[in-house]
Amino acid sequence: xxxxxxxxxxxxxxxxxxxxxxxxxxxxxxxxxxxxxxxxxxxxxxxxxxxxxxxxxxxxxxxxxxxxxxxxxxxxxxxxxxxxxxxxxxxxxxxxxxxxxxxxxxxxxxxxxxxxxxxxxxxxxxxxxxxxxxxxxxxxxxxxxxxxxxxxxxxxxxxxxxxxxxxxxxxxxxxxxxxxxxxxxxxxxxxxxxxxxxxxxxxxxxxxxxxxxxxxxxxxxxxxxxxxxxxxxxxxxxxxxxxxxxxxxxxxxxxxxxxxxxxxxxxxxxxxxxxxxxxxxxxxxxxxxxxxxxxxxxxxxxxxxxxxxxxxx
Amino acid sequence: xxxxxxxxxxxxxxxxxxxxxxxxxxxxxxxxxxxxxxxxxxxxxxxxxxxxxxxxxxxxxxxxxxxxxxxxxxxxxxxxxxxxxxxxxxxxxxxxxxxxxxxxxxxxxxxxxxxxxxxxxxxxxxxxxxxxxxxxxxxxxxxxxxxxxxxxxxxxxxxxxxxxxxxxxxxxxxxxxxxxxxxxxxxxxxxxxxxxxxxxxxxxxxxxxxx
Numbered sequence: 001x002x003x004x005x006x007x008x009x010x011x012x013x014x015x016x017x018x019x020x021x022x023x024x025x026x027x028x029x030x031x032x033x034x035x036x037x038x039x040x041x042x043x044x045x046x047x048x049x050x051x052x053x054x055x056x057x058x059x060x061x062x063x064x065x066x067x068x069x070x071x072x073x074x075x076x077x078x079x080x081x082x083x084x085x086x087x088x089x090x091x092x093x094x095x096x097x098x099x100x101x102x103x104x105x106x107x108x109x110x111x112x113x114x115x116x117x118x119x120x121x122x123x124x125x126x127x128x129x130x131x132x133x134x135x136x137x138x139x140x141x142x143x144x145x146x147x148x149x150x151x152x153x154x155x156x157x158x159x160x161x162x163x164x165x166x167x168x169x170x171x172x173x174x175x176x177x178x179x180x181x182x183x184x185x186x187x188x189x190x191x192x193x194x195x196x197x198x199x200x201x202x203x204x205x206x207x208x209x210x211x212x213x214x215x216x217x218x219x220x221x222x223x224x225x226x227x228x229x230x231x232x233x234x235x236x237x238x239x240x241x242x243x244x245x246x247x248x249x250x251x252x253x254x255x256x257x258x259x260x261x262x263x264x265x266x267x268x269x270x271x272x273x274x275x276x277x278x279x280x281x282x283x284x285x286x287x288x289x290x291x292x293x294x295x296x297x298x299x300x301x302x303x304x305x306x307x308x309x310x311x312x313x
Numbered sequence: 314x315x316x317x318x319x320x321x322x323x324x325x326x327x328x329x330x331x332x333x334x335x336x337x338x339x340x341x342x343x344x345x346x347x348x349x350x351x352x353x354x355x356x357x358x359x360x361x362x363x364x365x366x367x368x369x370x371x372x373x374x375x376x377x378x379x380x381x382x383x384x385x386x387x388x389x390x391x392x393x394x395x396x397x398x399x400x401x402x403x404x405x406x407x408x409x410x411x412x413x414x415x416x417x418x419x420x421x422x423x424x425x426x427x428x429x430x431x432x433x434x435x436x437x438x439x440x441x442x443x444x445x446x447x448x449x450x451x452x453x454x455x456x457x458x459x460x461x462x463x464x465x466x467x468x469x470x471x472x473x474x475x476x477x478x479x480x481x482x483x484x485x486x487x488x489x490x491x492x493x494x495x496x497x498x499x500x501x502x503x504x505x506x507x508x509x510x511x512x513x514x515x516x517x518x519x520x521x522x523x524x
């Protein structure tokens with residue numbers, strides 16, 4: 001770990017995240033003490049799991065590039081595994097699924113070697129063309145379109161989309177002197193998760209009108225708007241320390257993360273509703289599965305990446 | 314010792330990473346013997362997955378019952394089956410008069426083992442439950458005080474179905490039920506066991522994994 005070598009702003013960012021969680025832990029403790037009649041066990045569990053997520057994330061970004069890419073690849077693997085465990089798959093496709101899994105280490109290998117051209121077409125072009133061919137070699141045509149569609153969608157969401165978060169670590173560091181190598185990733189992940197929490201809190205406090213009653217009955221207009229605005233404000237505030245973005249560009253980044261984070265969230269909700277489960281898994285106590293936590297990031301990561309990439313790289 | 318190390322360094326990490334078991338009713342798993350754990354059998358992974366649910370401190374006591382003709386067929390497999398998997402080999406076919414094929418199992422129970430039995434006999438179709446064989450009833454009539462804990466695995470047949478050699482990762486559900494007791498007659502016991510296993514299976518089928 002090369003803590004001393006980090007840009008000061010990144011050091012502060014980590015301390016601030018730690019501080020924020022510490023405050024959340026203390027507040028939840030105080031709530032438990034002062035209102036013993038209410039049950040806060042889920043809140044406590046959620047905060048505890050947040051500590052673990054932040055710990056894993058810190059390990060992922062504070063060591064060297066290889067460790068970072070491997071950890072983020074593992075996260076992608078867990079998300080894809082959770083997705084495949086939820087959706088219906090055909091028995092005949094056993095080996096096709098194996099090939100689909102194999103796309104994960106290959107995709108993150110392109111990331112590790114910073115080969116942008118391959119990283120950006122491997123899953124949308126090569127894997128997209130290869131998997132149906134592998135299915136045809138097996139010869140089962142019943143349910144073919146559905147099988148190939150669900151498989152490719154899962155790879156795009158959980159592997160291609162999330163690998164954009166990892167690619168931010170291999171972008172040339174000299175363009176972002178303030179944030180260094182990991183500034184952009186910390187900015188993206190922190191704002192995405194902050195946006196989730198902000199939308200939740202705004203919704204709980206002021207929410208009345210439901211924004212998409214059929215897909216996600218807990219989401220309200222007030223929660224959505226309040227969340228997006230808070231996220232945008234914070235995005236402008238943090239941008240000079242972690243990113244190369246100018247102030248007006250940071251407004252765009254904040255709106256983009258706030259809006260697309262919401263869309264990612266309801267997209268995974270729609271998937272779960274279609275299948276008929278409440279949580280995507282039970283890997284993260286209090287949060288549900290890993291997809292429940294990464295849902296917003298599956299949208300914000302590729303969109304924020306291309307926003308910054310277009311502007312600066 | 315070798316066995317505990319194998320579970321600590323290989324089975325537990327692999328099961329955690331490649332499979333990931335979502336166990337419900339873990340508190341019902343016996344932590345001391347004698348006890349019998351009964352599970353459905355869809356894949357070679359069943360035994361490893363089930364054993365990975367036990368804490369390392371009791372692994373030495375956990376012994377799966379397995380077919381001697383299959384697992385003792387060559388020296389390498391035999392060494393692994395006896396020393397690492399820790400199976401209790403029983404003969405499926407040779408049945409001499411007056412020779413009790415379950416004698417080694419009863420012996421292990423008397424020494425305080427936690428015995429794993431797959432009463433379907435062989436690995437069936439994924440996530441379906443074949444008819445339960447009577448051996449377990451026979452064991453219980455000989456040792457009526459031993460608790461029987463039913464376990465149903467959902468998803469393992471998807472990871473490594475019978476006849477496949479390539480393992481594909483999936484999350485797996487394990488449903489563990491309260492211990493079952495001997496009810497005086499073999500028929501009644503077998504009926505209750507089958508009923509409990511079907512109840513667990515119903516819990517498991519939230520979504521059918523296959524199109």
